[in-house]
Amino acid sequence: MTESSKKNILVLNGPNLNMLGTREPEIYGSETLEDIEINMTARAEKLGYILDFRQTNSESELVGWIQQARNKTSAILLNAGAFTHTSVAILDALQAVDMPVIELHLSNIFKREKFRHHSYVSPAANGVICGFGGNSYILALEAAHNILSND
Ligand code: CA2
Numbered sequence: 001m002t003e004s005s006k007k008n009i010l011v012l013n014g015p016n017l018n019m020l021g022t023r024e025p026e027i028y029g030s031e032t033l034e035d036i037e038i039n040m041t042a043r044a045e046k047l048g049y050i051l052d053f054r055q056t057n058s059e060s061e062l063v064g065w066i067q068q069a070r071n072k073t074s075a076i077l078l079n080a081g082a083f084t085h086t087s088v089a090i091l092d093a094l095q096a097v098d099m100p101v102i103e104l105h106l107s108n109i110f111k112r113e114k115f116r117h118h119s120y121v122s123p124a125a126n127g128v129i130c131g132f133g134g135n136s137y138i139l140a141l142e143a144a145h146n147i148l149s150n151d
Pocket of ligand 1: 016106
């Protein structure tokens, strides 16, 4: 496959995910976000995608990136971190883009505190993957590939 025929997939990471691997390995695993990016990029390459992998602590930046994804990317994989449980702005931005959206989490948010059980992002997502640590990212990529292959 030539570089120009590959599709882009945008992977967005929200607040504090840059701290992965430094604390709470029992909840989030011991991989760093960079480890996850490296593993995911290798899998994406095999499936024929170019990954655009980003992290920000800013809600406004996440909204901006989602808006800019229109016509530039074929799917969005999103771990919105704590904004998952608070952000109507991210929900609104996702609802304005016409492409597959996979919500993902490292931890099983339903096994944790009650406030993590509700996601503002889920109504805009094709599906949600959570609880598999760094592998949640690979599973989300495979889910997006499945949707895009059947389009
Ligand atoms: O399980 C997930 O992926 C979460 O999206 C992670 C968020 C949390 O607020 C969500 O409820 C579930 C938190 C990410 C912060 O991760 C850290 C990891 C190590 C050290 C500090 C923060």
